[in-house]
Amino acid sequence: MVNKVFSWAVVAVLIIVIVVLVVVFTGGNSEKEVIKIGVVGPLTGDIAQYGLSYNAAVELAAEKANYEIDGKKVEFIVEDGKCNGTDATTAFNKLIHIDQVDFIIGGFCSSETLAGMPIAEASKILTLSPTSSNPGLKNAGEFLVTLYPLDDFEGTFDAEYVYTKLGAKTVALIVEQSDWPKGISDAFIKKYEELGGKIVAKESNEQNAKDLKMQLTKIASLNPDLIYVAQYTGSLANLLTQRQELGITIPLMAPQFIEDGLIKTVGSAAEGVYGSIIDVPIMTQEMEIEIKELSGLSIPEKVFSLFAYDAFNILKKTIEDKKTLDSTVLKDYMLTQTYTGLTGSYIFDKDGGNISAAFKVEKVVDGIRVTQPQ
Numbered sequence: 001m002v003n004k005v006f007s008w009a010v011v012a013v014l015i016i017v018i019v020v021l022v023v024v025f026t027g028g029n030s031e032k033e034v035i036k037i038g039v040v041g042p043l044t045g046d047i048a049q050y051g052l053s054y055n056a057a058v059e060l061a062a063e064k065a066n067y068e069i070d071g072k073k074v075e076f077i078v079e080d081g082k083c084n085g086t087d088a089t090t091a092f093n094k095l096i097h098i099d100q101v102d103f104i105i106g107g108f109c110s111s112e113t114l115a116g117m118p119i120a121e122a123s124k125i126l127t128l129s130p131t132s133s134n135p136g137l138k139n140a141g142e143f144l145v146t147l148y149p150l151d152d153f154e155g156t157f158d159a160e161y162v163y164t165k166l167g168a169k170t171v172a173l174i175v176e177q178s179d180w181p182k183g184i185s186d187a188f189i190k191k192y193e194e195l196g197g198k199i200v201a202k203e204s205n206e207q208n209a210k211d212l213k214m215q216l217t218k219i220a221s222l223n224p225d226l227i228y229v230a231q232y233t234g235s236l237a238n239l240l241t242q243r244q245e246l247g248i249t250i251p252l253m254a255p256q257f258i259e260d261g262l263i264k265t266v267g268s269a270a271e272g273v274y275g276s277i278i279d280v281p282i283m284t285q286e287m288e289i290e291i292k293e294l295s296g297l298s299i300p301e302k303v304f305s306l307f308a309y310d311a312f313n314i315l316k317k318t319i320e321d322k323k324t325l326d327s328t329v330l331k332d333y334m335l336t337q338t339y340t341g342l343t344g345s346y347i348f349d350k351d352g353g354n355i356s357a358a359f360k361v362e363k364v365v366d367g368i369r370v371t372q373p374q
Contacts (some may be wrong), residue, residue, distance in 0.1 A: 038095035040106030043080040046234025053301035054308040055293035058078040061312035071318045085115030092116035102330025110134035110179040126327035130307035134183035157359045163195045168225035172201040181230035208234040245268040261299045280343040302328040308343030
């Protein structure tokens with residue numbers, strides 16, 4: 001009897017040892033049947049079109065993969081970051097501490113990502129932001145990967161284009177008080193002044209500003225060669241409409257947000273406006289239809305959505321290559337790889353930022369975006 005008890009005790013100890021070893025060497029992932037992914041972006045407010053399109057693109061990528069990664073089911077939990085730090089903090093806290101997600105795709109806005117990363121960092125949650133681009137993200141944490149090039153790239157490109165191609169030697173800026181507009185305008189100013197250009201004014205406005213006539217009137221009196229406006233789409237629509245109402249004809253450039261939905265909203269007020277945007281392939285008609293169906297939008301966003309789609313697939317490939325859900329292992333591996341997606345190639349630097357990208361300038365002509373000579 002004693003021997004039988006001893007034998008069962010030995011068996012029990014061996015089972016415990018085996019379980020511990022499995023947990024240690026697999027990161028506790030072997031028993032996990034569902035991978036939870038949190039998605040953060042603006043689902044309400046003036047730029048909801050972007051968040052809804054971006055969320056639909058992530059969903060579409062998962063749908064194409066049968067909602068599976070390495071044989072495990074994928075579950076999405078979507079939160080509204082509202083393009084600001086306060087709501088994004090709430091979203092990240094809920095996803096990590098209540099929903100206990102394994103990974104996060106987001107935020108869409110730089111303010112969302114900058115606010116959420118300390119929370120993700122503390123819990124070692126790998127976070128892929130398809131679209132955030134404020135330069136401060138370089139130091140936002142070890143568990144962040146950004147797919148869209150940081151504003152240093154685009155701000156510098158815009159300054160060179162404005163100074164050399166458009167011949168504008170004096171520029172005035174109107175900058176929305178949020179992380180992305182501040183980041184890109186700072187990069188623009190630095191390069192533009194290095195080239196010999198003169199900044200004659202820098203006006204600011206709150207996020208989602210309704211009335212920008214004061215800023216526009218002040219700048220018009222200075223008669224600069226060009227107005228550079230770093231604004232999210234809500235404020236930008238109001239700015240363009242009021243610029244037309246005031247009869248201001250000074251050339252204007254806006255990074256990233258001169259797109260079809262905005263042009264439809266403001267009509268002729270967008271005519272002649274320059275817009276810089278990342279140079280990526282055009283979304284296919286088939287994908288546009290699918291994004292419309294998933295988002296419920298009549299005009300989906302067609303550029304940032306490509307990055308959101310790619311974010312899911314980069315995460316999927318990395319997990320399948322490494323056979324683990326360990327964020328440290330996955331992040332380290334990502335930095336050694338070149339990925340190919342809908343936008344082209346992704347190569348990440350030591351900070352997790354995408355360094356393989358090019359930009360272009362478009363001009364609105366007869367209501368159509370026309371690519372300009374580079």
